[in-house]
Amino acid sequence: MAMSLLPWAEAHISLPLTKLLNYGKSGYTVNLTIGTPPQTVMATMDTGSSDTFLSNYESPWGFFNPNLSTTYKPLTSLDPYVSRYRQGAQNGTYFADTISLGATTEANLTMALIPPPGMGGPPYNLLGLDFDEGEMKAQLAEIAANYTIPDSDLPIYPNFVTTLKNQGSIRKCAYSIYLNMLNAGFGELLFGAIDTARFVDPLKYVNLARSPVTGLNDVMMVPWAGLAMRTEKGTVQLPLPPKSNATFDSGTTISYLPLAAARQIAVEAGAVERNLSGAIHYYLPCDAATNFSLSYTFGDEKTTCASGGPRIEVPASELVLPVSANSGTDVPDLPKFGGFETCELGIMGEETYTPNFGYLLGDTFMRSAYLVYDLEEKKIGIAQAKLNVTETEIVELC
Numbered sequence: 001m002a003m004s005l006l007p008w009a010e011a012h013i014s015l016p017l018t019k020l021l022n023y024g025k026s027g028y029t030v031n032l033t034i035g036t037p038p039q040t041v042m043a044t045m046d047t048g049s050s051d052t053f054l055s056n057y058e059s060p061w062g063f064f065n066p067n068l069s070t071t072y073k074p075l076t077s078l079d080p081y082v083s084r085y086r087q088g089a090q091n092g093t094y095f096a097d098t099i100s101l102g103a104t105t106e107a108n109l110t111m112a113l114i115p116p117p118g119m120g121g122p123p124y125n126l127l128g129l130d131f132d133e134g135e136m137k138a139q140l141a142e143i144a145a146n147y148t149i150p151d152s153d154l155p156i157y158p159n160f161v162t163t164l165k166n167q168g169s170i171r172k173c174a175y176s177i178y179l180n181m182l183n184a185g186f187g188e189l190l191f192g193a194i195d196t197a198r199f200v201d202p203l204k205y206v207n208l209a210r211s212p213v214t215g216l217n218d219v220m221m222v223p224w225a226g227l228a229m230r231t232e233k234g235t236v237q238l239p240l241p242p243k244s245n246a247t248f249d250s251g252t253t254i255s256y257l258p259l260a261a262a263r264q265i266a267v268e269a270g271a272v273e274r275n276l277s278g279a280i281h282y283y284l285p286c287d288a289a290t291n292f293s294l295s296y297t298f299g300d301e302k303t304t305c306a307s308g309g310p311r312i313e314v315p316a317s318e319l320v321l322p323v324s325a326n327s328g329t330d331v332p333d334l335p336k337f338g339g340f341e342t343c344e345l346g347i348m349g350e351e352t353y354t355p356n357f358g359y360l361l362g363d364t365f366m367r368s369a370y371l372v373y374d375l376e377e378k379k380i381g382i383a384q385a386k387l388n389v390t391e392t393e394i395v396e397l398c
Helices: 136-144 160-166 259-269 286-290 301-306
Strands: 013-020 027-034 039-046 053-055 091-101 104-114 125-128 174-178 187-191 193-195 199-207 221-231 234-237 245-248 255-258 272-276 279-285 292-298 311-315 320-322 342-345 347-350 359-361 369-374 379-385 394-396
Touching: 027 125, 039 053, 104 160, 174 193, 187 193, 193 199, 193 369, 199 221, 199 369, 221 259, 255 259, 259 272, 259 279, 259 292, 259 342, 259 347, 279 286, 286 320, 286 342, 311 379
Parallel strands: 039 125, 053 104, 245 359, 255 347
Antiparallel strands: 013 027, 013 187, 027 039, 027 091, 053 125, 091 104, 174 187, 174 369, 193 394, 199 379, 221 234, 221 245, 221 292, 255 359, 272 279, 279 342, 279 347, 292 311, 320 342, 369 379
16 A cells, blocks of 8 residues: 655655676676665666566575565565566566665565576566556566457556555656666666756656557667767767657667668777677777767757757767676687777667667666656656766655
8 A cells, every 4th residue: 555755755766776796797786775674785776677677596785585484475476476587488576575775665466486597597686667557567468469459457556666656655656777887886776756967957858759569668769869979170069760769778888779870880989899799789990989979969859949859979988898707708709999998979770760669778878867767657867977976866756
């Protein structure tokens, strides 16, 4: 049952973000405490997933043992949880338990317990931050009914963000993300509030685009109006397909751009293309990190004409990523650039546009942006991030 908040009560939750450097997956993680007595796990934050799931086997991420929690409740009426992160995945199970975030404890959060990777489970824990409607149960039901099932009949449940509001920890189903710069030691995931010290005004909101599948604003996707590259020679506008949309996905390390645009960027940056099993990568000398930037503009025609849509400048220092010794051995004929170290460009070229979720703009874009995900009003606030700022100025959303 939802709790009411006193008008003067503090209603936001801040979680530190840690950049993941190993364990077979990149991205950003938070620490979660589950069950009674508490069991601590590390979970990757994913704006493109709605479910929260935990490993039930020993893992460097930590794992959850339901037999050790007195507040664990199996939810067999929701079973099975079907992991679609790997083909041929085995079923997991749903359960409810307490989750602690600093001084805040939420009761009866619905989550999934997943099998080991050898049985089809992903090798990590995950905190899903998308709409309730994007949960695996809802997706599978829609697919089975060929998208004809009424919204009211979808077997969804209150996920993490909705539970925070229902139990009175935040006033609005909304959160903001500050990843900070590539080599920074800190970032922040802020529920129910924004931090005005960490972005450059103005913060502009863009309404979510309609899903071409459901016709609803039920996908974290916004109209993508323009892309440009700035170099010492000037600014070049890059090609985008008509009516392109983009999804900001913290669970994706790099950014996927139209192939023609990606190739033009690669040429200007002095990068060399390699096709690795159908995935188009680009490699360049690491000293290219100061020579160019990308400029992204968002919003539909009405937004961009009226006041100018939000624009994010992404410097090359956030796009030029070192190639580790391990990953380098997996690249046939890794390009060499004289005496300079080889780096990878944090973009990939996409030959085919996928209307269901548009182009995925991952961490190589998101580090330069301050993003506010408003799940109630179905819009995303976008502003240029101030990097490496330690001051805070919290403003709650209601």
